[in-house]
Amino acid sequence: MDMASKNSSKIKQIGVVGIGSFGATIANMLAEKNQVIVYARKSEVVDEINSQHQAQGRTLNPLIKATDDPEEICEACEVLFFMVPSSGFQEVARKFAPFLHPYHLIIHGTKGLCINLPFGQTLDTMKRLRRGQLLTMSEVIQQETVAVRVGCLAGPNLSLELSQGQPAATVIASKFNEVILEGQRLLRSDRFQVYGNSDIIGVELSGVLKNIIAIAAGALAGLGLGENAKGLLISRGMVEMVHLSNALGGSVKSVIGLAGIGDLVATCNSENSRNFTVGYRLAKGETLEQIQADMEEVAEGINTVKIIKAFLETADLRAPITENLYRVLFEDLEIEEALQFLMKYPFNVDVNFV
Numbered sequence: 001m002d003m004a005s006k007n008s009s010k011i012k013q014i015g016v017v018g019i020g021s022f023g024a025t026i027a028n029m030l031a032e033k034n035q036v037i038v039y040a041r042k043s044e045v046v047d048e049i050n051s052q053h054q055a056q057g058r059t060l061n062p063l064i065k066a067t068d069d070p071e072e073i074c075e076a077c078e079v080l081f082f083m084v085p086s087s088g089f090q091e092v093a094r095k096f097a098p099f100l101h102p103y104h105l106i107i108h109g110t111k112g113l114c115i116n117l118p119f120g121q122t123l124d125t126m127k128r129l130r131r132g133q134l135l136t137m138s139e140v141i142q143q144e145t146v147a148v149r150v151g152c153l154a155g156p157n158l159s160l161e162l163s164q165g166q167p168a169a170t171v172i173a174s175k176f177n178e179v180i181l182e183g184q185r186l187l188r189s190d191r192f193q194v195y196g197n198s199d200i201i202g203v204e205l206s207g208v209l210k211n212i213i214a215i216a217a218g219a220l221a222g223l224g225l226g227e228n229a230k231g232l233l234i235s236r237g238m239v240e241m242v243h244l245s246n247a248l249g250g251s252v253k254s255v256i257g258l259a260g261i262g263d264l265v266a267t268c269n270s271e272n273s274r275n276f277t278v279g280y281r282l283a284k285g286e287t288l289e290q291i292q293a294d295m296e297e298v299a300e301g302i303n304t305v306k307i308i309k310a311f312l313e314t315a316d317l318r319a320p321i322t323e324n325l326y327r328v329l330f331e332d333l334e335i336e337e338a339l340q341f342l343m344k345y346p347f348n349v350d351v352n353f354v
């Protein structure tokens, strides 16, 4: 079978895998002009979608159908949107792998990282990670499946605002122009602009790394600090993202685009951001355990801080915001102390990457 359409005479549906906060929003946006089928692993969620057009309380377009069978959705769709958190991504990719073919086109919306460790090791036992042990989701898809045409979707896309139909934009990134064009065709509307970018690693990393800065922004807000402090954090955060992204294989251009600076501005300013909320609640005195115990949705930045800290142990690079946030999250450093440390840090060049 070549990479062209498997059966062009039959109208293909668009698949959405994972129907949480972001998956439900993207499924509804896709359903405005496409037939959509979604995958949920729990049969009660599938029944709820098919009978009540809701997914765990989120309203879905009544035309959206659901299944818990990966084979059925892979058979029905050539284009699949993977919308699961990084913690479940490898498992989902492995579950779908037997039913995926080179003609499938996969676009993911996940803003987290996975790690590839020797059997029996965990991030807590390893402490040090090389680049090859750290995977973006496009790398997971390529490692676990035969899919070739892979893309990602990243940008300032707080799902609550998208679901209210507020104007927004995203970036579809892929090495394959046909993936970008297909993503644009499927998602573009008069309320949603879709840009293209060929630097998929840089766009993925922009979405991943901004979550670290969003936690820090929430912490500053929780301390009651003002807009000058936020401006300082966002601009220094962007510089840190540029250096980290570069070290991990992304280009500067992507960080200063919509998926980087655009998403930084959105999430560093929004109480609807889970990552911002984590920082805010920490600054208000809650512990990480307390916060995680009652957060129903994922805040990817927590695990990302841990992974990037382990990568820094093998990279010739300093990332002071990430390093201090690691100590706040996992070593009981007080936020005020972290802030003082950062204020004394000898940053002396404003921008040194262009």
Ligand SMILES: NC(=O)C1=CN([C@@H]2O[C@H](COP(=O)(O)OP(=O)(O)OC[C@H]3O[C@@H](n4cnc5c(N)ncnc54)[C@H](OP(=O)(O)O)[C@@H]3O)[C@@H](O)[C@H]2O)C=CC1
Residues within 6 Å of the ligand: 018, 019, 020, 021, 022, 023, 040, 041, 042, 083, 084, 085, 086, 087, 088, 089, 091, 092, 109, 110, 111, 112, 157, 158, 159, 160, 296, 297, 298, 300
């Ligand atoms: N929400 C937002 O505003 C945005 C989120 N993102 C990114 O999208 C990703 C998903 O976030 P979001 O939708 O908010 O997360 P949620 O926690 O709201 O939902 C996660 C969904 O993934 C499913 N899932 C998790 N693990 C598995 C698994 N192993 N197998 C099958 N399904 C699984 C969950 O199913 P179940 O109910 O069975 O656990 C649930 O439907 C994250 O990486 C996030 O950073 C990106 C942009 C915006």
Ligand SMILES: O=C(CO)COP(=O)(O)O
Residues within 6 Å of the ligand: 111, 155, 156, 157, 158, 159, 211, 214, 263, 266, 267, 272, 273, 274, 275, 276, 298, 299, 300
């Ligand atoms: O990435 C997001 C919006 O673009 C969502 O951010 P949170 O995961 O922090 O809610």
